[in-house]
Amino acid sequence: MMKKRVSGLFVVVLAIFALVLTGCQKNEAKEDRAEAAIDWQMISPEKMKEVLENDNPSDYQIIDIQPKSDYAKGHLPHSISVPAYPVDTEELERLVVDSADQFKDSDNPIYVVCPGGGGGAKRTISLLIDEGIDKSRLFIIENGAKKWPYKDDSKLWVTE
Numbered sequence: 001m002m003k004k005r006v007s008g009l010f011v012v013v014l015a016i017f018a019l020v021l022t023g024c025q026k027n028e029a030k031e032d033r034a035e036a037a038i039d040w041q042m043i044s045p046e047k048m049k050e051v052l053e054n055d056n057p058s059d060y061q062i063i064d065i066q067p068k069s070d071y072a073k074g075h076l077p078h079s080i081s082v083p084a085y086p087v088d089t090e091e092l093e094r095l096v097v098d099s100a101d102q103f104k105d106s107d108n109p110i111y112v113v114c115p116g117g118g119g120g121a122k123r124t125i126s127l128l129i130d131e132g133i134d135k136s137r138l139f140i141i142e143n144g145a146k147k148w149p150y151k152d153d154s155k156l157w158v159t160e
Contacts (some may be wrong), residue, residue, distance in 0.1 A: 031144060042141075058108075066113070076111075100131035114141065
Protein backbone atom coordinates (compact mmCIF):
# COMPACT_ATOMS: atom_id res chain seq x y z
CA MET A 1 0.00 0.00 0.00
CA MET A 2 2.85 2.36 0.86
CA LYS A 3 4.48 1.71 -2.54
CA LYS A 4 1.24 2.68 -4.37
CA ARG A 5 1.05 5.98 -2.43
CA VAL A 6 4.68 6.80 -3.09
CA SER A 7 4.50 5.95 -6.77
CA GLY A 8 1.14 7.76 -7.08
CA LEU A 9 2.65 10.82 -5.37
CA PHE A 10 5.69 10.55 -7.65
CA VAL A 11 3.44 10.54 -10.74
CA VAL A 12 1.54 13.59 -9.49
CA VAL A 13 4.77 15.48 -8.73
CA LEU A 14 6.20 14.52 -12.10
CA ALA A 15 3.02 15.71 -13.88
CA ILE A 16 3.09 19.06 -12.05
CA PHE A 17 6.78 19.47 -12.90
CA ALA A 18 6.05 18.77 -16.57
CA LEU A 19 3.21 21.31 -16.62
CA VAL A 20 5.40 23.96 -15.02
CA LEU A 21 8.17 23.36 -17.55
CA THR A 22 5.76 23.44 -20.47
CA GLY A 23 4.18 26.66 -19.21
CA CYS A 24 7.57 28.29 -18.80
CA GLN A 25 8.63 27.35 -22.29
CA LYS A 26 5.48 28.85 -23.79
CA ASN A 27 5.98 32.08 -21.86
CA GLU A 28 9.59 32.33 -22.95
CA ALA A 29 8.87 31.70 -26.63
CA LYS A 30 9.01 34.94 -28.58
CA GLU A 31 6.11 35.56 -30.92
CA ASP A 32 7.25 35.88 -34.53
CA ARG A 33 6.46 39.39 -35.79
CA ALA A 34 5.86 37.92 -39.26
CA GLU A 35 2.76 36.25 -37.78
CA ALA A 36 1.33 39.53 -36.42
CA ALA A 37 -2.31 40.32 -37.13
CA ILE A 38 -1.56 43.03 -39.69
CA ASP A 39 -3.24 43.50 -43.05
CA TRP A 40 -0.05 43.27 -45.06
CA GLN A 41 -0.07 45.49 -48.16
CA MET A 42 1.72 43.95 -51.09
CA ILE A 43 2.93 45.60 -54.26
CA SER A 44 3.67 43.50 -57.32
CA PRO A 45 6.96 43.86 -59.17
CA GLU A 46 5.01 45.25 -62.14
CA LYS A 47 3.43 48.01 -60.01
CA MET A 48 6.77 48.73 -58.32
CA LYS A 49 8.34 49.06 -61.77
CA GLU A 50 5.71 51.72 -62.57
CA VAL A 51 6.59 53.59 -59.37
CA LEU A 52 10.30 53.52 -60.24
CA GLU A 53 9.68 54.65 -63.82
CA ASN A 54 7.03 57.30 -63.22
CA ASP A 55 7.29 58.71 -59.70
CA ASN A 56 9.83 61.13 -58.34
CA PRO A 57 12.15 59.33 -55.86
CA SER A 58 11.33 62.03 -53.30
CA ASP A 59 7.71 60.79 -53.38
CA TYR A 60 8.49 57.35 -51.89
CA GLN A 61 11.07 55.48 -49.85
CA ILE A 62 12.46 51.98 -50.32
CA ILE A 63 13.95 50.06 -47.42
CA ASP A 64 16.14 47.16 -48.52
CA ILE A 65 16.88 44.77 -45.66
CA GLN A 66 19.14 42.41 -47.63
CA PRO A 67 22.51 41.60 -46.05
CA LYS A 68 25.21 44.06 -47.14
CA SER A 69 26.85 41.58 -49.51
CA ASP A 70 23.55 40.89 -51.32
CA TYR A 71 22.71 44.61 -51.46
CA ALA A 72 26.08 45.26 -53.13
CA LYS A 73 25.30 42.60 -55.76
CA GLY A 74 22.08 44.40 -56.67
CA HIS A 75 19.18 46.47 -55.38
CA LEU A 76 16.37 48.73 -56.45
CA PRO A 77 17.43 52.31 -57.27
CA HIS A 78 17.11 54.90 -54.52
CA SER A 79 16.76 52.21 -51.87
CA ILE A 80 18.11 52.68 -48.37
CA SER A 81 20.10 49.74 -47.05
CA VAL A 82 19.12 48.56 -43.58
CA PRO A 83 20.93 45.18 -43.53
CA ALA A 84 18.69 43.53 -40.97
CA TYR A 85 17.55 40.38 -42.76
CA PRO A 86 16.07 38.07 -41.45
CA VAL A 87 15.08 40.46 -38.60
CA ASP A 88 14.84 37.60 -36.15
CA THR A 89 17.18 38.64 -33.34
CA GLU A 90 17.22 41.61 -30.99
CA GLU A 91 20.38 42.88 -32.71
CA LEU A 92 18.79 42.80 -36.18
CA GLU A 93 15.55 44.30 -34.87
CA ARG A 94 17.61 47.14 -33.37
CA LEU A 95 18.94 47.98 -36.85
CA VAL A 96 15.37 48.53 -38.06
CA VAL A 97 14.32 50.48 -34.97
CA ASP A 98 17.42 52.69 -35.14
CA SER A 99 16.67 53.52 -38.79
CA ALA A 100 12.97 54.29 -38.24
CA ASP A 101 13.39 58.03 -37.63
CA GLN A 102 14.49 58.64 -41.22
CA PHE A 103 11.12 57.32 -42.43
CA LYS A 104 8.83 59.25 -40.07
CA ASP A 105 8.98 62.75 -41.53
CA SER A 106 6.71 62.24 -44.51
CA ASP A 107 3.43 60.67 -45.54
CA ASN A 108 4.97 59.03 -48.59
CA PRO A 109 4.70 55.29 -49.16
CA ILE A 110 7.49 53.07 -47.88
CA TYR A 111 8.31 49.93 -49.84
CA VAL A 112 10.15 47.16 -48.01
CA VAL A 113 12.18 44.64 -49.96
CA CYS A 114 13.85 41.59 -48.49
CA PRO A 115 15.49 38.67 -50.27
CA GLY A 116 12.28 36.64 -50.62
CA GLY A 117 9.44 39.09 -50.03
CA GLY A 118 8.11 37.42 -46.90
CA GLY A 119 8.96 37.09 -43.24
CA GLY A 120 11.83 39.57 -43.07
CA ALA A 121 9.75 42.30 -44.70
CA LYS A 122 6.81 41.54 -42.40
CA ARG A 123 9.01 41.69 -39.32
CA THR A 124 10.41 45.02 -40.53
CA ILE A 125 6.95 46.47 -41.07
CA SER A 126 5.79 45.27 -37.66
CA LEU A 127 8.74 47.07 -36.03
CA LEU A 128 8.13 50.26 -38.04
CA ILE A 129 4.49 50.28 -36.96
CA ASP A 130 5.65 49.95 -33.35
CA GLU A 131 7.88 52.96 -33.97
CA GLY A 132 4.87 55.07 -34.99
CA ILE A 133 4.88 54.78 -38.77
CA ASP A 134 1.35 54.52 -40.14
CA LYS A 135 0.74 51.04 -41.51
CA SER A 136 -1.13 52.49 -44.50
CA ARG A 137 2.25 53.74 -45.80
CA LEU A 138 3.98 50.37 -45.64
CA PHE A 139 4.16 47.92 -48.55
CA ILE A 140 6.01 44.67 -49.18
CA ILE A 141 7.51 44.18 -52.62
CA GLU A 142 6.25 40.75 -53.65
CA ASN A 143 8.79 38.00 -54.29
CA GLY A 144 11.66 40.09 -52.94
CA ALA A 145 14.99 41.02 -54.43
CA LYS A 146 16.06 37.54 -55.48
CA LYS A 147 13.13 37.24 -57.88
CA TRP A 148 13.09 40.86 -59.08
CA PRO A 149 12.24 40.38 -62.77
CA TYR A 150 13.91 43.55 -64.05
CA LYS A 151 17.55 42.88 -63.18
CA ASP A 152 18.60 43.38 -66.80
CA ASP A 153 17.45 47.02 -66.75
CA SER A 154 20.02 49.34 -65.14
CA LYS A 155 17.28 51.88 -64.44
CA LEU A 156 15.43 49.27 -62.33
CA TRP A 157 18.37 47.40 -60.75
CA VAL A 158 21.60 48.90 -59.42
CA THR A 159 24.81 46.96 -58.87
CA GLU A 160 27.92 48.23 -57.15
